[in-house]
Amino acid sequence: MSPLPKTMRAMVLTGHGGLDKLVYREDWPVPEPAPGWAVIAVGACGMNNTDINTRIGWYAPSVTEGTTAEGGKSGIAVLEEDSGTWGGRGIDLPRIQGADVCGRVVALGDGVCEDLLGKRVLIDAWLRDWTDPLNKDKCRYFGSEVDGGFAEYTAAPVENLHPIESDLSDAELATFATSSVTAENMLARASVGAGDRVLIPGASGGVGTALVQLTRRRGATAIALCGADKAAAVAALGATVLPRSPEDLAAALKSATGSDRVDVVADAVGGPLFPQLLQVLVRGGRYTCAGAIAGPIVSLDLRDFYLKDLTFTGATIVPPGLFAELAGYIAAKAIRPLLAQTFALKDLHKAQEVFLAKRHVGNLVIDMSLG
Numbered sequence: 001m002s003p004l005p006k007t008m009r010a011m012v013l014t015g016h017g018g019l020d021k022l023v024y025r026e027d028w029p030v031p032e033p034a035p036g037w038a039v040i041a042v043g044a045c046g047m048n049n050t051d052i053n054t055r056i057g058w059y060a061p062s063v064t065e066g067t068t069a070e071g072g073k074s075g076i077a078v079l080e081e082d083s084g085t086w087g088g089r090g091i092d093l094p095r096i097q098g099a100d101v102c103g104r105v106v107a108l109g110d111g112v113c114e115d116l117l118g119k120r121v122l123i124d125a126w127l128r129d130w131t132d133p134l135n136k137d138k139c140r141y142f143g144s145e146v147d148g149g150f151a152e153y154t155a156a157p158v159e160n161l162h163p164i165e166s167d168l169s170d171a172e173l174a175t176f177a178t179s180s181v182t183a184e185n186m187l188a189r190a191s192v193g194a195g196d197r198v199l200i201p202g203a204s205g206g207v208g209t210a211l212v213q214l215t216r217r218r219g220a221t222a223i224a225l226c227g228a229d230k231a232a233a234v235a236a237l238g239a240t241v242l243p244r245s246p247e248d249l250a251a252a253l254k255s256a257t258g259s260d261r262v263d264v265v266a267d268a269v270g271g272p273l274f275p276q277l278l279q280v281l282v283r284g285g286r287y288t289c290a291g292a293i294a295g296p297i298v299s300l301d302l303r304d305f306y307l308k309d310l311t312f313t314g315a316t317i318v319p320p321g322l323f324a325e326l327a328g329y330i331a332a333k334a335i336r337p338l339l340a341q342t343f344a345l346k347d348l349h350k351a352q353e354v355f356l357a358k359r360h361v362g363n364l365v366i367d368m369s370l371g
């Protein structure tokens with residue numbers, strides 16, 4: 001294998017704020033492989049809301065609105081000292097973001113098995129302390145607490161590399177990691193099984209389309225909420241589709257499915273619909289949540305919660321082993337990619353504007369072969 005260049009193209013986050021905080025560089029140092037780590041030539045890197053949420057400081061407790069197109073573009077007003085990452089800690093800058101990498105291993109640090117060299121891999125974005133792998137306080141996210149994949153090269157611990165054999169393109173493979181792992185974790189946290197009726201707000205998004213597919217993989221019924229222009233694409237995944245924000249959710253459910261109740265709500269949207277999401281849950285139902293794109297501050301009637309014996313589960317850090325299971329589903333084509341559009345690395349600003357407009361179904365990806 002030829003020696004690595006000294007510099008590379010990279011999109012570098014230089015501070016909290018608007019899109020101007022992302023700076024395109026062609027002279028950024030190529031990472032060196034630390035002991036136990038490998039360097040990966042990035043083929044493609046998927047985009048996620050967390051890249052934007054971190055950039056604009058959305059995780060700050062003082063922020064009460066959802067992730068909006070305007071806020072995502074221009075930044076939002078947060079106290080600088082309050083800004084941080086998903087985990088509540090500040091971010092070290094400059095930082096290369098991008099969690100969902102498909103690429104090829106091109107260099108190995110000390111102690112890494114030579115067999116990995118040249119392998120096509122997906123990167124599990126949850127970096128753990130492998131001496132204490134169940135300790136969630138020690139977890140870091142790729143592209144957040146360490147540099148990620150919006151660059152020609154990146155580096156990751158070998159435990160996070162999953163060789164994959166697939167006829168899918170790098171861009172297609174880069175659609176899966178964050179959204180599908182999150183979706184599978186949500187369904188596991190809510191113990192979704194055959195026969196369950198699962199309601200999925202935001203079903204056209206990255207997490208939502210994965211939820212629909214993975215719900216059906218478990219033999220459960222997927223009932224989707226999404227924009228009218230995306231209904232056909234979501235229905236094609238096998239979901240019964242309801243309008244995005246029905247005035248009367250119970251009535252809409254009844255008319256589309258014959259019942260006004262569901263067993264599980266798998267929610268990454270939150271916002272104003274939240275009270276109705278609890279109302280349509282059966283007694284003993286399960287609400288699992290991994291996001292709040294429509295707004296993190298919701299109105300909770302505690303009587304809906306305790307009188308109906310509901311179970312609430314948050315879903316962010318996934319158990320070790322879940323990514324390997326997901327890689328198996330991808331290789332076996334049990335789930336399929338929903339690649340809406342690809343962009344060149346230098347066009348990440350434009351790509352984030354398209355991402356924030358939410359007119360797409362599935363995932364957007366930075367494809368390094370586009371320059």
Ligand SMILES: NC(=O)c1ccc[n+]([C@@H]2O[C@H](COP(=O)([O-])OP(=O)(O)OC[C@H]3O[C@@H](n4cnc5c(N)ncnc54)[C@H](OP(=O)(O)O)[C@@H]3O)[C@@H](O)[C@H]2O)c1
Pocket residue numbers: 048049050053066067178179182201202203204205206207208225226227228230244268269271290291292293294295315316317358360362
């Ligand atoms: N906890 C975790 O580890 C984790 C992991 C991944 C994502 N997340 C979070 O989960 C949320 C969804 O992620 P995603 O990747 O699925 O996002 P996405 O691809 O951007 O999709 C979100 C979808 O939600 C729907 N939506 C409904 N109300 C909305 C509103 N007010 N504003 C914007 N969209 C709205 C939109 O579809 P329609 O137009 O069809 O309604 C949109 O396509 C985000 O907040 C993200 O940060 C968390």
